[in-house]
Amino acid sequence: GAGVSQSPSNKVTEKGKDVELRCDPISGHTALYWYRQRLGQGLEFLIYFQGNSAPDKSGLPSDRFSAERTGESVSTLTIQRTQQEDSAVYLCASSLRNPRNEQFFGPGTRLTVL
Amino acid sequence: LAKTTQPISMDSYEGQEVNITCSHNNIATNDYITWYQQFPSQGPRFIIQGYKTKVTNEVASLFIPADRKSSTLSLPRVSLSDTAVYYCLVGAGSSASKIIFGSGTRLSIRP
Numbered sequence: 218g219a220g221v222s223q224s225p226s227n228k229v230t231e232k233g234k235d236v237e238l239r240c241d242p243i244s245g246h247t248a249l250y251w252y253r254q255r256l257g258q259g260l261e262f263l264i265y266f267q268g269n270s271a272p273d274k275s276g277l278p279s280d281r282f283s284a285e286r287t288g289e290s291v292s293t294l295t296i297q298r299t300q301q302e303d304s305a306v307y308l309c310a311s312s313l314r315n316p317r318n319e320q321f322f323g324p325g326t327r328l329t330v331l
Numbered sequence: 332l333a334k335t336t337q338p339i340s341m342d343s344y345e346g347q348e349v350n351i352t353c354s355h356n357n358i359a360t361n362d363y364i365t366w367y368q369q370f371p372s373q374g375p376r377f378i379i380q381g382y383k384t385k386v387t388n389e390v391a392s393l394f395i396p397a398d399r400k401s402s403t404l405s406l407p408r409v410s411l412s413d414t415a416v417y418y419c420l421v422g423a424g425s426s427a428s429k430i431i432f433g434s435g436t437r438l439s440i441r442p
Contacts, residue, residue, distance in 0.1 A: 259433050259435055265426075308374050320377065321377075
């Protein structure tokens with residue numbers, strides 16, 4: 218079946234612009250995660266959606282970052298007024314129910330802020 | 332938070348068994364231990380998960396001592412394609428923010 222997909226695969230933007238990154242999880246997966254991975258670093262947790270519960274936003278680095286999820290489907294991560302330090306790969310994952318279940322990752326969106 | 336400590340890098344040769352140990356001294360009673368593998372330019376991929384003793388699947392084994400303060404991922408007879416970064420995660424089921432991907436162990440396999 219189809220895995221997690223993300224778009225765009227690459228995004229180059231200018232400092233100060235807003236960007237939207239999209240994630241399509243595996244159908245039937247109620248849990249969805251966003252992570253950030255800087256070059257040569259591990260993954261930083263950003264936000265977690267579980268069904269209709271309030272999202273866990275504790276990993277968002279600033280109020281320039283926000284995310285939404287429509288029901289148990291598509292999610293969008295928005296970064297406003299991008300800064301050069303936002304340059305990274307943004308990874309989305311989904312799992313059947315909760316974080317202990319196997320997380321299936323998408324290919325990521327490589328964001329470059331000039 | 333259950334912090335994990337792993338070696339930054341390891342080298343081995345094709346055909347060898349590789350053991351990567353992860354320390355998690357403050358693991359909580361309801362925490363599970365999970366390992367992921369990441370190739371360059373790809374998202375991580377689940378390898379194995381366990382709670383205690385030993386777990387084995389078609390690609391790896393996971394050894395967890397009785398005190399659960401560490402765990403060892405064992406990769407039998409590695410090949411060049413096992414060159415990747417391996418992450419050890421410790422956490423419970425309810426909170427994603429408490430499941431932390433550290434910097435991982437960069438494993439390099441040589442011919």
